[in-house]
Structures are given as structure tokens and as C-alpha cells.
Amino acid sequence: MTYKEELYSCTYQSCEDYKSKYKHIGKPYERKEAMEKVTGHARYAFDMEVPGMLYAKVLHSPHARAKIVSIDTSKAKALPGVKAVLTGDDSDLLVGLYMEDKWVLAKGETRYQGEAVAAVAATSEALAEQALALIDVEYEVLEPVVGLDKALEANILVHENIAEINHVKGVFFPQPNSNIASLNRSRKGDLDKGFAEANHILESEFSLPAVAHVPIETHVAIAQYDPFTGRIKIISSAQSPFALRQMLASTLKIKESDIEVQVPYVGGAFGGKAGIHLEPLLCLLSREANGAPVKLKLTREQEFNYTATRAAMRGKIRTGVKEDGTMVAADIVYDWDSGAYADYGVNVGKTAVYGGLGPYDVDNASIVSNTIYTNKVYSTAYRGFGHLETLWTVERQIDILSQKLGIDPYEFRMKNLLRVGDLTMTGELMTASTGSPVDCLQAAVKEIGWKGRKSEAERAAEWKTGKVRGTGFAMVQKAPAMPPNAASSIIMQMQGDGHVKVMVGGIDYGQGLMTAVSQITAQELDLPMDMIEVVRGVNTETNPYDWNTVASKYAFMGGNATIKAARNMVDQMKDIAGQILRLTKESLDHGDGYIFYKHDPTVRVAYKDMAYGYAYPNGNGIGGPLISHGYFTAERLTNLDPETGQGTPALAWTFGCHAVDIEVDVHSGEITVLKVASAFDCGQVLNERMVYSQVMGGVVQGIGSAILEGYKFSDDNVLLNPSFTDNKIPTMKDMPLEVVPIYIENPQLDGPYGARGVAEHTMISIPSAIGNALYDATGINFYRLPLTPENVALGIKSGEKDIY
Amino acid sequence: MTKVDEKDLCAMEQAHINSKERLVTLTCTVNNEAVSEDIDPTMLLLHFLRDKLKLFGTKEACGEGECGACTIVMNGEAVNSCLVLAIEAQGAVITTVEGLSKGGELSILQQEFINGDALQCGFCTPGFLMSARALLDRVPDPTDEEIIEGMSGNLCRCTGYRQIFEAVKRAAKREREELSRS
Numbered sequence A: 001m002t003y004k005e006e007l008y009s010c011t012y013q014s015c016e017d018y019k020s021k022y023k024h025i026g027k028p029y030e031r032k033e034a035m036e037k038v039t040g041h042a043r044y045a046f047d048m049e050v051p052g053m054l055y056a057k058v059l060h061s062p063h064a065r066a067k068i069v070s071i072d073t074s075k076a077k078a079l080p081g082v083k084a085v086l087t088g089d090d091s092d093l094l095v096g097l098y099m100e101d102k103w104v105l106a107k108g109e110t111r112y113q114g115e116a117v118a119a120v121a122a123t124s125e126a127l128a129e130q131a132l133a134l135i136d137v138e139y140e141v142l143e144p145v146v147g148l149d150k151a152l153e154a155n156i157l158v159h160e161n162i163a164e165i166n167h168v169k170g171v172f173f174p175q176p177n178s179n180i181a182s183l184n185r186s187r188k189g190d191l192d193k194g195f196a197e198a199n200h201i202l203e204s205e206f207s208l209p210a211v212a213h214v215p216i217e218t219h220v221a222i223a224q225y226d227p228f229t230g231r232i233k234i235i236s237s238a239q240s241p242f243a244l245r246q247m248l249a250s251t252l253k254i255k256e257s258d259i260e261v262q263v264p265y266v267g268g269a270f271g272g273k274a275g276i277h278l279e280p281l282l283c284l285l286s287r288e289a290n291g292a293p294v295k296l297k298l299t300r301e302q303e304f305n306y307t308a309t310r311a312a313m314r315g316k317i318r319t320g321v322k323e324d325g326t327m328v329a330a331d332i333v334y335d336w337d338s339g340a341y342a343d344y345g346v347n348v349g350k351t352a353v354y355g356g357l358g359p360y361d362v363d364n365a366s367i368v369s370n371t372i373y374t375n376k377v378y379s380t381a382y383r384g385f386g387h388l389e390t391l392w393t394v395e396r397q398i399d400i401l402s403q404k405l406g407i408d409p410y411e412f413r414m415k416n417l418l419r420v421g422d423l424t425m426t427g428e429l430m431t432a433s434t435g436s437p438v439d440c441l442q443a444a445v446k447e448i449g450w451k452g453r454k455s456e457a458e459r460a461a462e463w464k465t466g467k468v469r470g471t472g473f474a475m476v477q478k479a480p481a482m483p484p485n486a487a488s489s490i491i492m493q494m495q496g497d498g499h500v501k502v503m504v505g506g507i508d509y510g511q512g513l514m515t516a517v518s519q520i521t522a523q524e525l526d527l528p529m530d531m532i533e534v535v536r537g538v539n540t541e542t543n544p545y546d547w548n549t550v551a552s553k554y555a556f557m558g559g560n561a562t563i564k565a566a567r568n569m570v571d572q573m574k575d576i577a578g579q580i581l582r583l584t585k586e587s588l589d590h591g592d593g594y595i596f597y598k599h600d601p602t603v604r605v606a607y608k609d610m611a612y613g614y615a616y617p618n619g620n621g622i623g624g625p626l627i628s629h630g631y632f633t634a635e636r637l638t639n640l641d642p643e644t645g646q647g648t649p650a651l652a653w654t655f656g657c658h659a660v661d662i663e664v665d666v667h668s669g670e671i672t673v674l675k676v677a678s679a680f681d682c683g684q685v686l687n688e689r690m691v692y693s694q695v696m697g698g699v700v701q702g703i704g705s706a707i708l709e710g711y712k713f714s715d716d717n718v719l720l721n722p723s724f725t726d727n728k729i730p731t732m733k734d735m736p737l738e739v740v741p742i743y744i745e746n747p748q749l750d751g752p753y754g755a756r757g758v759a760e761h762t763m764i765s766i767p768s769a770i771g772n773a774l775y776d777a778t779g780i781n782f783y784r785l786p787l788t789p790e791n792v793a794l795g796i797k798s799g800e801k802d803i804y
Numbered sequence B: 001m002t003k004v005d006e007k008d009l010c011a012m013e014q015a016h017i018n019s020k021e022r023l024v025t026l027t028c029t030v031n032n033e034a035v036s037e038d039i040d041p042t043m044l045l046l047h048f049l050r051d052k053l054k055l056f057g058t059k060e061a062c063g064e065g066e067c068g069a070c071t072i073v074m075n076g077e078a079v080n081s082c083l084v085l086a087i088e089a090q091g092a093v094i095t096t097v098e099g100l101s102k103g104g105e106l107s108i109l110q111q112e113f114i115n116g117d118a119l120q121c122g123f124c125t126p127g128f129l130m131s132a133r134a135l136l137d138r139v140p141d142p143t144d145e146e147i148i149e150g151m152s153g154n155l156c157r158c159t160g161y162r163q164i165f166e167a168v169k170r171a172a173k174r175e176r177e178e179l180s181r182s
Helices: A003-009 A034-038 A074-078 A125-133 A147-153 A191-197 A241-252 A279-288 A300-305 A345-355 A387-405 A409-416 A437-448 A456-463 A513-525 A554-581 A688-707 A766-778 A789-798 B006-021 B045-052 B108-115 B125-138 B144-151 B162-181
Strands: A054-060 A066-072 A082-087 A116-122 A136-141 A180-188 A200-208 A220-225 A232-236 A259-263 A294-297 A312-321 A327-337 A364-372 A467-478 A487-494 A500-504 A532-534 A588-591 A594-597 A604-606 A612-615 A621-625 A627-633 A654-665 A671-681 A738-744 B024-030 B033-039 B071-074 B077-080 B093-095
Touching: A003 A409, A003 A437, A034 B108, A034 B125, A054 A125, A054 A279, A054 A300, A066 A116, A074 A082, A082 A125, A082 A279, A116 A125, A116 A279, A147 A327, A147 A364, A180 A345, A191 A312, A191 A327, A191 A364, A200 A387, A220 A279, A232 A241, A232 A279, A241 A259, A241 A279, A279 A294, A312 A387, A327 A345, A327 A387, A345 A364, A345 A387, A387 A409, A387 A467, A387 A766, A409 A437, A409 A467, A437 A467, A437 A654, A437 A671, A437 A738, A456 A467, A467 A766, A487 A554, A500 A513, A500 A554, A513 A532, A513 A554, A554 A588, A554 A594, A554 A604, A554 A621, A554 A627, A654 A766, A671 A688, A671 A766, A688 A738, A688 A766, A688 B162, A766 A789, B033 B045, B045 B071, B071 B125, B077 B125, B108 B125, B108 B162, B125 B144, B125 B162, B144 B162
Parallel strands: A054 A294, A232 A259, A327 A364, A500 A532, A671 A738, B024 B093
Antiparallel strands: A054 A116, A066 A136, A082 A116, A180 A364, A200 A312, A220 A232, A220 A294, A312 A327, A467 A654, A487 A500, A487 A627, A588 A594, A594 A604, A612 A621, A654 A671, B024 B033, B071 B077, B071 B093
16 A cells, blocks of 8 residues: 555544543543632632741842842841841752752852842732842843853853762763753764765754743742751642652752642643742741741743743754655754753753654664753743754654655655654664554544645645645654653542542642543542542642652553552452452452452442441451552663663653644735644543643644744843733634544553553644644745744745745 | 832832821622722732632732733623722622632533633633623623634633633523523
């Protein structure tokens, strides 16, 4: 069968006709916490108040790079009601997830406009604000490091002490006397041989700006650090309470067990609330204020300008292709304009060396990824963890390659996609359990109605109408970026009425974690959904450990942990029931709230009768409170070889494909997204409505990165658009007319019921698909995001065919 | 991050002190209940609702009228409560998300938000519900364009809006059916 014939004969399940084979798994259950959220009763860190609470405010550097000559806080301290005023001189605490490069408050010099130089805690927000205005800071403005080229020249160093920064050795590689926070690399095959075999070589450069996460709830935290007991209590809008606790303990050099982190509902996160943010500063303020709890709610401006962003990126790619379209060599350099501190940025950079080739089988390839310090607001994890950026490079390059070779882009991809038996960039073997990029491509491309590229004549005819249509598509591939031994765990307790309470360590910030965990519990214990209750909120004092709620990995890891906890519960119940019924465990089965004799189901004991221990009619008791736990630790993953990047980084690769149909106004440059078809090999849908919701949301967030969003800086790296007025995100007016989610289910055998994560994936190749469609519509290749009306109109007007 | 001049600051402090002497009484109706409170005349309606009345459903996410998280209905209009002084609500009839339903029974609009998965993290949800409430009170049978226009002042980062749009549309239909039955 030719690729075309394969395409026309492929079948798939779109959202309309999805059916699951399970009783609870895959079923369209409604969100567990929906009621609290539509009544306004859901409480977020933003809403929290603690008796005796003070309010914090932060003073920020107005300069991208400056020496702090002096700070005078005497007037602020004298203001009645002010309980603490701190500057960099008051503490010696360095923070950093992978590289300890950031003072809690700037010390001696500032490295980005927006960096915290002083902070105040007072009895009211207004007083704290007044106190800030009374702090006098004298700066000596220094020339900042602006942009990648200047950073790479290394005439000015953002961190003079780069060689001495304490960091995770063997994983991150800061380069001495440079601004490179980490240089990571991977390679396979023989690049020279590959290029020698190639008939065509294409070199391109793609770029995109920094972008903000924009959770609607800004970062909020309350911290209480008792100077007498040494104990800390945090309430935070954090994604990862356990990681936060661990890092805070390490920063403050105290015991983890002295720190309690409580996370209520979280109003959106998208990676920006992973790690550690406001908490160390608030702890210091609280300690200074004699242990009073201190709350800080970031303003929207601080959210744009003080907390971390998605890095800007430049991807240089050189690809060698044979006449028949087989890719034989790829040489890629990713440079991340990652701002003043490493934070998660270095890990995004590291991830690019194993995720940055796309889902393709290229025998000879090299990826170098430089995470680069510059004097601007620093960067961190953002939905997709670098993959939106690398896909903007690879998927656009592939489209342009197929243009140059005159090969249909669908066929070009079919020729090069990873298949069973192929090796990924880091040498992982593709098996039937890994999922199928091919199935995703075919489904999305068929759904969008791809008939091949438009001819020049067709385009010219359409151009006269003032509006041109275009179709494009782009692959998705992403695995969680996480330590190879990351773990999740679950605790379950049977209640006296037969209901089950489940405690999780992961945060549900809207993705539906509680609902998925409930369904898995219901499936395993064979109970109705309304008998399962996930305990709201996470508190590190009571809830079981979870490494982090990031990377689209919770369904997989938390899901597996839930299965194990439920099976452990069944096992415990069978132990007791076996004694009661005088049967061996092997003769027992479970279902519908009972442990029963397989041979005669009327011989049975109800779960609820064993919940707190079983009582015989004469009063004798056996068993005890039914409490089970389960954990899942990633298996057989490895660190990557520092030189070659070879190893096993991926818990699960989720493959997918976005195909888009757009209309472009040739005068205004405005892009209207008419239809999006999104196919993901999720292995097994856990909840149809949650997957559907992920797709709807991710697609629009992707449209934001594609056509709207981006930071703008002045020549001296002062942020020009720190508000919604000039830094827009999509509104309802920007939603596509039609989005069709497609669920491919090639099970991953170690996933829960075969499932893989589907979350970040729904966003990350939308920009590349739109870029490819924009070529189809206009015959012009755009290499830089965002594709705003202004940029597109200017591109069209320039008469050029390549717009950088 | 603007630096305030010390002279301005003295003026600000003076204004603050003066305002304390000049507390004003705000009388209005909130969620069908008569409310009367002595307030600082510089207080924002958003802070009046949250801090004085302890109605924490109304959220703040930008403080400058760009995101709609603080939307409430005042005299039939959707209003960004972060842009309105509380005192401007003198005699007004106000509904917040807490006033959409009572006694454990959700309103049709709230039910449709749940049925249609029109929320994820939920932080923007009260604002969307109130914009939708004002829209449907004004235009019981809105066109698609009117829904989009009416809801485009509210930002959501999770849902991609499609399910909110559909929920408002279905709620409008059900509310009309309900009305014609009664």
C-alpha cells in the first residue's frame, strides 16, 4: 500500500464515537470538585487568611544589571506597623533547583529588571506599600547582557563566579568564563558520513520569544517561621509541595520534617508554580517578624516580571536528506535565552538533547543545547518543557525540506517517523508498547482533509479574494522530564460505610487528577464512583509523598500507584474474609462492595464490615482498620551519558499530531484558525471528558504562543509589556471554530490500563502546525514566532519568501 | 514598581488619615440581602465584597480590569469590581457568584458549567459565571457572536473557551424553556 492509500484507509476514534471497554476507566465522569468551583466555595491560597497574618511587599530592581551601591531602610523600619524589612545584606541564602545561583534577595548586584532587592512585612498591604516607598536604593547602572549573541561573546558575564556555582554534577555542565549555564549534548551515528550520503542539505534558523505562563491565580504564599521552635508552616499555590519542602529545607539548612507545606486549590500553574518561588523570602520575613505568618500575593505585573517565564529560544538546524526523502543527518544547536538564573531553565535545555529531534528515525544526529544566562527575567518550566520550541524548529524544518524536495509533507513524515524497531535519539528501542507516531499522523491528516499542497496557480487565484486558506500539520512527541527514580504514592482508607478515602500527593490544578484517581480506585475495588472520595488539598504532614506534579506524568505514575494501593486493599480484605468465611485467598474474588467465594457468591463479607476490623456476632474481633498504600517509582530509567546523551530518559513517550486549517487575511495579516484535528496515542483514555478538556485548552494555549504572545524588551532589557494590555493571551474571540480530538489507544504495557499522559502534548505543536499552514496559504516561510497580524502582514508586504 | 516621591507619600498618608475620619456608610443589596457598612471611601468594590462581606468567590487576578476574574453583576450590568469604588455601589443591586443559587440547588447556568466541563482550575469561573449571568439577563436568546462578545472580557488559561461557550449557549436554551414552562 502506498502512503496515500494507507492514509485513506486508516480508521480512528474521534471524540464523537469514543467507547471504553472498562466499567469506570475511560468513562466520561464529571470533575469531582466541579461543585465547589461553580459556587465560589473553592478556596485557593489567594483566599487564605491566618490569624496574626502580616502582608509582604517586594521592591524590585528597575535596571537589568546594576551594582547596589547602598540601601537605606531606616525610614521604612521606623514606620509604625512595619514588622520586618529585609535586603540582600540580611541573609546569605542561595536558592536553585539544579544550580545554586540566586540569592533570596539580590546581594551586591541585580541581574534582571524585576529582581527583588528588598522586602517588607507590615500589618496591612497599604502600610507595606508605603514602607517600600521609603526605602532608598542607590544603583550604579551597568551594561546588561542582552540577547544570545552578546551572551555568547562573554565579554560581560551575568555570573562572574560561574565556575564556582554549586550544581548537580554530571547532569548540568556550566562552562567557565562564559554565560553558558549548562551545555548538554547528544549524538548518534556519524554526522559526517550522514551528510556525505545526503543529496540535499538544508540549514535554517528558527526563533521564538519568552512567553508568560499566565495562571489566572498569580503566585501566592503564606509562610510562618517560628524562631523559637524552628518550625515552618507554608500555605502556597505550589504545584509540588514535596519538592518545595525539600528545597526549602536544603536552602535554610533545616530538617524536612520541620516544614509543613499545605496546598489548597491552585488557580492554574502550567509549570510556573513548580519548584520554589516566594517561600524562602517569606520565611525570612516571618522569622524577622518574630514568627508572625506573612502573606504575599503577586500582582499581575510581578507575575510577568518577577517570577519566571518560558525562555526565548533560537534553533539552528542543518538537515541532510536523500533524494527519496530519507533523512540521514541532523545537526541541531538550541540556544536558550534563559535569563538571569538557571532555575528549571537548565533542565529544559537538557531535555532538548533527548526530545529535540522530533519523533524521527535519523541515523546520524547531533544536538547541542546551551542554556544561556542573560540579564533578563529568568526562565523555568512551561507546559511542554522545551518541546514547543524544539518542535517549532524541527517540524518547520521538515515542512520546508518537503517543499524543497517537492515531496508531500505527509509522505515525507511517513518515510521518516519512528517505528517499531527504530532507536530514538538516545538509543531507546521503539516497541509496540511505545505508541505509534504513524497512527497519529494519519488520523490528524485525514481528519483535516489533506489533499496535498496548494499549487502556485491556486494560491494566486485565491489571493485576489483577500483571504487565503492553508492546511498544515506537525507531529508531537514528549516524555516527562524527571529524575530517573521519581516516585508517586497513594494511601487509601476504607470507611465504616464502605466508602473509600484516597489521599494523594499530587496537586489537582485543574487537569482532573482527583477524578482520574477516583476512577481507578472505583475500577479496582469495583465500587461506584460516588463511593470514592479523594481528600481535598495536599498537606505534606499527612499526605503521601509525590515527587512533583509536572510533566504530564501523574496519570501514569499516580495511576499506577493507585492501582497498587487498591490491590493492596483488596489483598488485606481477602486475608480477613478468608478467615471469616473459612476459605483460602485463592478461592475469593471481589466486586460490588463484597469479598465473595468464587464458587458461590452468596458466601460473602461486605467491605464495610471489615473497615475497622470485623466483629463476630459474639463480639470477637479480627482484622483492623483497612489502610492500604501503593507507590510507583519509574523503572529502568537512567541518567544520560554526558558526552553522547545516550541512555533511557523516557517514562513514556506520548506521540501525537496536530493538523490545522487556517484562513489568512492577506491585508491585515490576521490568522483565523478554522479547524484543528488533534490525535494522541494516549494508550488508554482514563476519562474521556478530561482528555477532551485538555485538548480544548492546550490547543488555545498553543494558538496564544503561535499568533499572540511574547515578551518585548527595550534595548537595555527592561520589560516593555508587563500587563494584559500589551501582553495578551487568547480570549474567547481567538478560539478555533472547530477542534476534533482523536484518541489513539496503543497501550503502554507498564502504564495504568495502558495509559500515557496527555496534557502538555495538546499545546506544543500548534505553533509549528500553524506555521506550516501559513506556508500552504501564502507560499511564505516564517521562521520567527509569534505570527501576529503585524508580523504576518509585514512579511507578506516585504515580498520575501523567507521571513526571519 | 514606580517610586513614590516622599512629598506625594506624605499627601497619601494624609489622605489615608483623612479618609479614616470620613468613613461613609454604604447601603446596597448584595445577593438579595440588604447591606449597610461604614467604609473608607477609597475602598474598591472588590475589596468591599471580599474583605468586608467575606464573599471570597469573587477573585482578583490583574487589578486593572483586563481579566474579568472579579466580575460581578451590578444593576444588571457585568462589572469589573476591581475598577469600581465601593461607594459607587450606593443603593445598587449586586449579585456575586455566591448569589447564583441557594439551599444546595444549583442554578441552570452553574449546572451547565459542570455538565459541559466549562472549568478546570476554577479560578476564573466565578467571573465567567457572572459575565454569563449579565448577558443572559440582558439577552435571553443570544447569538453565537453575542456570547463571544459578552464573554471576551474574561480570561481563562485552562479551558480554551469552547466548553464555556457551549455551556452558556445550553444554559440560555434551558433558561428559555424553563421560562416558557412557568
